[in-house]
Amino acid sequence: MGYVLAVDGGQSTTLSVIAKTDGTVLGAGLGGPANHLHQEGAKERCKKSMRDSLNGALREANLGKIKFEHVVLGMTGASELMKTLIWEVLREYVDEENFQFEHDSVTAWAGGTGGKPGVVVIGGTGSVALAVDGFDNRARVGGWGYYMGDEGSAYQIALQGLSAATKSYDGRAPKTVLIEALIDYFNVKDLWDVHKQVYSSEMDRADLAKLSKLVGNGANAGDKACLEIMSSAAHELALLVIAAANKVDFKGQTPIISTAGGVWKAGAPIWEPFKKEVLEAIPNAKVVKPVYPPSIGALVLALKGARVELNDEVLANIEKTRAIIERKK
Known part of the structure; x- marks a missing residue:
């Protein structure tokens, strides 16, 4: 063997x-x-x-x-x-x-x-979707990297979470649990201390992307800012799926739509709006958790x-x- x-x-x-x-x-x-x-x-x-x-x-x-x-x-x-x-x-x-x-x-x-006809969308540190139909035609959408794309990725969710926290801290937006969540995560006393950590040379994009978990936690706790961020990410990831599906031929097939990557660990706040938007655009699809x-x-x-x-x-x-x-x- x-x-x-x-x-x-x-x-x-x-x-x-x-x-x-x-x-x-x-x-x-x-x-x-x-x-x-x-x-x-x-x-x-x-x-x-x-x-x-x-x-x-x-x-x-x-x-x-x-x-x-x-x-x-x-x-x-x-x-x-x-x-x-x-x-x-x-x-x-x-x-x-x-x-x-x-x-x-x-x-x-x-x-x-x-391995069946369908589309997978990756929401990890970056984001990309791949569609493969029953005729083995392939189409990839996204994957443009953090300067030109990666919408819906953990990195983008983290950046939006940091922005929501600073706006709330300044009084430019309503209160959000993200301020305390970030302070606790970095074990510091104030959001300005978080600022120092984020801009330190020791933090890379992968480290920043991990902060997306705080946004997911906040969304599951009902925080308005976090829910809006996750809903926006779901929309961007759904757009990747829909665009990829439109580039291949699923006629007469039931495409399986599945996911990969850490952003999906947030659960319902990202999964439900994603599933709804995909099925509205591709009603014959089957949206499933990964095999x-x-x-x-x-x-x-x-x-x-x-x-x-x-x-x-x-x-x-x-x-x-x-x-x-x-x-x-």
Whole structure:
């Protein structure tokens, strides 16, 4: 029995998963982000993130240097340069014809819809949607990055949350729970102390994106400012889905609309307005919670690439051992 490698590369972390070709997950490892290759030192950071995540997975799987039957990577900001850099790390572990490099929206789609015709929208540190119809036509929308897009992302939600807090603090907007939430989060005494933390060189975009959880918590507590921010994010993410769906052919099909990324952990305040707007635009769609996370979507594609039949036994093995992956999240 052989092994496959599945890699889920986001804007915050790179997750590697090793499984046997019967679907049994053996190990998972985490590394840093691998994208934004225009930044100083980013090329080495990309390779280090890949090495760290792979080595972590190999250690947990109790494996040495092995050859994988197939490797699938789903990477945020996928580019030819990134592919080249990662290939330099993995070339000793897989033959080139079995090295499959994809945008992270592809593995998110495979996981979210179970590989069926539909659309997946990622609301993570960034945002992007991918539609795949029954004829294997693909269309990607969004993914423009934090300068030109990423509407509905955790990063944008966090920025809007910070803005809502400062407006409230100044008296330019009604009171919001975000002021106290931010003060508590940073363990400081005043919002101006939060200002110092946010503008410190130690905080990067991934750190800022984590503040979106405070907005989600506030929305679930009924805070008006937080509810408005989450509703706006839901609208932007729905627009990504609708635009992507319009670029492919779902005629005679029931497209499955699914999601990926941390913003959906906020629950009803973002899910309900998103679902409502999508169904108004695509009434024949089925809006569902993800069948699998993107990491398992990558694993499913890796097994398919290794010519493994995804029968009940293989799917059951994935289900029985998926906790190994989820512990890393």
